[in-house]
Amino acid sequence: MQQIAERTGAVLRIDLQAVRYNYRLLRGRLGLAQCGAAVKADAYGLGAEQVARVLYEEGCRHFFVAHLEEAIALRPGLPADADLIVMHGSPVGCEAEFVQHGCMPVLNSIQQIQDWAVLARERQQFLPAIVQVDTGMARMGLSAKEVEVLRDDPDLLRSIDVRYVMSHLASAEDQANPMNRQQLEKFNELRALFPRSKATLANSSGVFLGSEFHFDLARPGAALYGVAPVAGQENPLRAVAHLQGRIIQTREIPAGTGVGYGSTWRSKETSRIATIAVGYADGWLRSLSNRGVAHIAGIAAPMVGNVSMDTITLDVTHIAPEYLQPGTLVDLISATNTVDQVAAKANTIGYEILTSLGARYHRVYSDHKSDN
Ligand SMILES: *Cc1c(COP(=O)(O)O)cnc(C)c1O
Numbered sequence: 001m002q003q004i005a006e007r008t009g010a011v012l013r014i015d016l017q018a019v020r021y022n023y024r025l026l027r028g029r030l031g032l033a034q035c036g037a038a039v040k041a042d043a044y045g046l047g048a049e050q051v052a053r054v055l056y057e058e059g060c061r062h063f064f065v066a067h068l069e070e071a072i073a074l075r076p077g078l079p080a081d082a083d084l085i086v087m088h089g090s091p092v093g094c095e096a097e098f099v100q101h102g103c104m105p106v107l108n109s110i111q112q113i114q115d116w117a118v119l120a121r122e123r124q125q126f127l128p129a130i131v132q133v134d135t136g137m138a139r140m141g142l143s144a145k146e147v148e149v150l151r152d153d154p155d156l157l158r159s160i161d162v163r164y165v166m167s168h169l170a171s172a173e174d175q176a177n178p179m180n181r182q183q184l185e186k187f188n189e190l191r192a193l194f195p196r197s198k199a200t201l202a203n204s205s206g207v208f209l210g211s212e213f214h215f216d217l218a219r220p221g222a223a224l225y226g227v228a229p230v231a232g233q234e235n236p237l238r239a240v241a242h243l244q245g246r247i248i249q250t251r252e253i254p255a256g257t258g259v260g261y262g263s264t265w266r267s268k269e270t271s272r273i274a275t276i277a278v279g280y281a282d283g284w285l286r287s288l289s290n291r292g293v294a295h296i297a298g299i300a301a302p303m304v305g306n307v308s309m310d311t312i313t314l315d316v317t318h319i320a321p322e323y324l325q326p327g328t329l330v331d332l333i334s335a336t337n338t339v340d341q342v343a344a345k346a347n348t349i350g351y352e353i354l355t356s357l358g359a360r361y362h363r364v365y366s367d368h369k370s371d372n
Helices: 002-007 016-030 040-045 048-057 068-077 095-101 110-123 144-152 179-191 339-345 350-355
Strands: 010-015 062-065 083-086 104-107 127-132 160-166 198-200 241-253 271-276 293-296 299-302 312-315 329-333 362-366
Touching: 002 362, 010 016, 016 048, 016 362, 040 048, 040 068, 040 350, 048 062, 048 068, 062 068, 068 083, 068 095, 095 104, 095 110, 104 110, 104 160, 110 127, 110 144, 110 160, 144 179, 160 179, 271 329, 293 312, 329 339, 339 350
Parallel strands: 010 362, 062 083, 083 104, 104 127, 127 160, 160 198
Antiparallel strands: 010 241, 241 271, 241 329, 271 312, 293 299, 293 329, 299 312
16 A cells, blocks of 8 residues: 555545534534435545445435436445436436436436436336426526426326425525525425425535525535535535645755746745646646645645646745655645635635546545544
8 A cells, every 4th residue: 555655646635534524514504404415526526436435324315416427336336225316317318227227317308307207108107306497507407487388287297206306506605695595586486386396405505505495405515525615704614635745856946947837937046946746637727836835844835837747846945855855745735725725726616626636646535433
């Protein structure tokens, strides 16, 4: 193990105990509503199989992915009483594979509803699904007009077991945004046409908007992985991802030396530069060029020069050489430099930092059930 870690440029530690903690915290906020989990995009880059396993142990029974292929990959890792829900619905012609693999589609259009109903009639079964309605994102789900089509033609849903009516919030992290309440009202209006179905609206941030937004089931993703759910407020969740990159070499440069592609940073004095084995091919975004920061033995070292494909360069002039030996790990995502802080410097959101985490990292999972 040690050797594999050393052969790689970076070590990504994934704290599954923190995922458990975050799940419990969210469930505590939800009261009687159930807490599902968005594990799409390989659980936001952290490993869907590992994450789903601990969430199942914590009592989670609703797992949301985007694509059918993600669901098929995850299905063998989850017991049969866990629902695996495909938010994009069925790709055209793949409906039977949902039944074959024990997955449930979100039906987002009249077409998807019709195709699911055809399969149900063929199989002479009442097939489960979630129906999504659009309450203001204009991205997926039935418009109000299409919901009326359903109301006027009850045959469309006759062979479908609509477990939940679902919608998605556009601006839930911004609690003052009037859109939250507008979407809530629209959701209540549209869902009245499905009186026998349960309802699901809240993502991570939605959980923090209050109980009116909770309905029967929430679908948090980012908060489980430690991303701050409410803009401008302290993050109550625990960090899950910890990233350390390895020092390859250090060098002294005279004043006036350009560093990296395009020489976008130039030393003002004699300086020491450390080269770290992480680059944009590892998801360390190029927008962090001359903006990011690493920590070495707790001391901040600014990223200078452009991010390369496989390396970044740090100004470590102020750091003692004994901390800068080749092979030393420096902190890139840590308690002092959180996913959200890195994201702010990269001009993006924590979601993108996590889902970009590289395939070349040596991944180490920890799950100490007793240290909570
Ligand atoms: C990704 C996603 C979620 C989870 O969102 P978070 O903001 O990560 O909690 C929930 N619902 C839908 C429809 C999504 O696409």
